[in-house]
Amino acid sequence: MTERILVLGAGPGGLVSANLLALHGYDVTVVEKSEYHLFQPGMLWIAFQGHPPEKYMRPVKDLVKPTVNLVQGKVAEVNLAERTVTLEDGRRLDYDRVIIALGAHLDYDAVPGHSSLVEEFGDYFRGADYAARFWSHFKAMSRGTLVIAAADPLYKCPPAPLKAAFLAAETLRRRGVKDSVSVVLALPFIHEYPSETVAEIVAPKLREAGVEVKTMFTVDSIDAENRVIYSLEGESITYDLAAVIPAHKGPAIRLLPEEARDDDGFIKVDKYTLQIEGYDDAYAVGDCNNAPTSKTGVTAHLGAEVVVERILGFDSRFNGRTNCPIVTDGEASFVISTYDHPPIPVKFSIFKRLLEDAFIASYWSSLRDPEKWSPIFRAYFEATDPSRVGGGW
Amino acid sequence: MGERIVVDAKGMACPGPITKLVKAYRKAKSGDIIEIYATDPGFKPDLEAWIKRTGNELVEISEEGGVIKAVIKVTAK
Numbered sequence: 427m428t429e430r431i432l433v434l435g436a437g438p439g440g441l442v443s444a445n446l447l448a449l450h451g452y453d454v455t456v457v458e459k460s461e462y463h464l465f466q467p468g469m470l471w472i473a474f475q476g477h478p479p480e481k482y483m484r485p486v487k488d489l490v491k492p493t494v495n496l497v498q499g500k501v502a503e504v505n506l507a508e509r510t511v512t513l514e515d516g517r518r519l520d521y522d523r524v525i526i527a528l529g530a531h532l533d534y535d536a537v538p539g540h541s542s543l544v545e546e547f548g549d550y551f552r553g554a555d556y557a558a559r560f561w562s563h564f565k566a567m568s569r570g571t572l573v574i575a576a577a578d579p580l581y582k583c584p585p586a587p588l589k590a591a592f593l594a595a596e597t598l599r600r601r602g603v604k605d606s607v608s609v610v611l612a613l614p615f616i617h618e619y620p621s622e623t624v625a626e627i628v629a630p631k632l633r634e635a636g637v638e639v640k641t642m643f644t645v646d647s648i649d650a651e652n653r654v655i656y657s658l659e660g661e662s663i664t665y666d667l668a669a670v671i672p673a674h675k676g677p678a679i680r681l682l683p684e685e686a687r688d689d690d691g692f693i694k695v696d697k698y699t700l701q702i703e704g705y706d707d708a709y710a711v712g713d714c715n716n717a718p719t720s721k722t723g724v725t726a727h728l729g730a731e732v733v734v735e736r737i738l739g740f741d742s743r744f745n746g747r748t749n750c751p752i753v754t755d756g757e758a759s760f761v762i763s764t765y766d767h768p769p770i771p772v773k774f775s776i777f778k779r780l781l782e783d784a785f786i787a788s789y790w791s792s793l794r795d796p797e798k799w800s801p802i803f804r805a806y807f808e809a810t811d812p813s814r815v816g817g818g819w
Numbered sequence: 820m821g822e823r824i825v826v827d828a829k830g831m832a833c834p835g836p837i838t839k840l841v842k843a844y845r846k847a848k849s850g851d852i853i854e855i856y857a858t859d860p861g862f863k864p865d866l867e868a869w870i871k872r873t874g875n876e877l878v879e880i881s882e883e884g885g886v887i888k889a890v891i892k893v894t895a896k
């Protein structure tokens with residue numbers, strides 16, 4: 427009998443896993459709660475530059491190969507010992523192997539006042555509709571203070587708030603109101619980026635764009651009525667418009683045994699094999715696991731390839747590679763690191779912006795047909811391996 | 820008496836031990852002690868900047884066999 431593999435979640439981690447396994451003849455079922463897949467970086471362009479949300483959404487059914495079974499439903503419980511998955515509507519699915527790729531859960535209740543803020547203004551993390559709501563406020567802004575901040579230092583795509591600040595500044599400049607709106611980027615880190623190497627490259631760009639940076643500012647509470655954000659470090663900022671990245675937690679499901687998760691609910695895996703500790707038939711891929719690397723689409727994609735290769739019998743190992751783009755108007759840089767190598771200095775250039783635009787353009791195809799892109803991506807990742815180009819690129 | 824919170828941030832390059840410290844600090848109360856272990860060489864100057872900004876008390880900082888140990892008393896909350 428062919429092995430039945432259950433893939434939970436149809437983000438990049440789940441789709442790449444499912445489509446590659448289907449290609450190798452496995453009986454693959456994907457469970458996804460939503461009808462559409464959202465290209466999450468697109469929320470930046472919706473919120474800060476007014477792009478239409480449809481541009482970044484595709485029906486999940488168009489992103490899976492024809493031999494993949496798609497179940498629309500919400501996972502309520504995963505029982506690793508009994509090898510069962512229960513959906514919210516009571517359906518029960520059994521498996522021989524499971525790949526959990528449910529992403530991170532965004533906790534808007536961790537910081538008092540946050541849910542009022544996001545309901546009022548929207549943001550660029552909660553969904554395409556919230557991003558469109560943010561744009562409806564931002565596009566009319568002609569004076570005052572825009573604050574871009576975070577409730578916790580751990581969030582997906584570490585450069586996301588920097589990209590938000592650059593894109594916001596660009597829009598304000600084009601509208602001719604950059605001088606009357608101040609853009610304040612408040613970050614939990616010691617420097618402009620968690621890695622000082624990257625901070626040194628990005629700091630002059632932020633100055634050039636007229637973005638005011640406040641470091642060591644982790645949002646602790648929000649007074650939505652008086653429009654003040656307070657930090658854990660003891661400071662405050664008054665805003666006219668604000669977007670705060672919420673605290674990230676592991677997926678909002680019941681996972682048995684409970685020891686399979688860390689304090690924040692992320693699923694504990696071996697960082698090289700992405701196997702859930704103690705279970706050789708269960709993996710956690712992408713944002714939902716506790717691997718000590720950045721939570722990004724690139725890591726989810728590369729992690730999924732490793733898991734598939736392991737299921738096929740190869741001794742592949744995930745090296746924690748990141749490739750997070752930082753875009754300004756017209757230029758880009760990437761944050762490149764692995765488990766063994768901290769971020770290397772990567773200069774901003776127009777060429778890298780073209781490369782990033784090419785990555786974005788290949789997104790849908792790289793999820794549905796990952797096997798076609800793997801050789802190209804592999805060549806890129808090998809050529810830019812931080813141990814090879816340690817001195818910078 | 821405050822609680823003693825032990826944070827193991829060894830071997831974490833990115834996003835780094837400060838992330839773990841901030842997470843522990845959010846849960847801490849005045850009078851608590853945070854004891855953090857890290858291997859990232861950038862942690863020392865980062866911690867000093869953090870102490871200066873937040874006004875908490877650095878009770879002890881030492882290094883042994885590549886592991887930095889810092890003991891912080893929460894006084895600014």
Ligand SMILES: Cc1cc2nc3c(=O)[nH]c(=O)nc-3n(C[C@H](O)[C@H](O)[C@H](O)COP(=O)(O)OP(=O)(O)OC[C@H]3O[C@@H](n4cnc5c(N)ncnc54)[C@H](O)[C@@H]3O)c2cc1C
Pocket residue numbers: 434435436437438439440457458459460463465466467468469470499500501502527528529530550551582583586677678679711712713714721722723724725726749750751
């Ligand atoms: C503003 C922003 C900018 C970003 N920029 C970049 C970038 O430039 N480059 C990059 O690489 N990454 C970027 N990212 C990060 C990237 O989008 C994520 O890291 C990536 O989507 C993670 O993939 P995943 O498959 O692990 O999880 P997700 O993509 O989050 O997928 C999880 C899936 O599981 C489904 N799901 C969740 N719970 C349930 C349930 N109970 N039952 C059924 N289904 C469920 C969800 O609907 C979702 O489809 C960005 C993210 C944001 C928010």
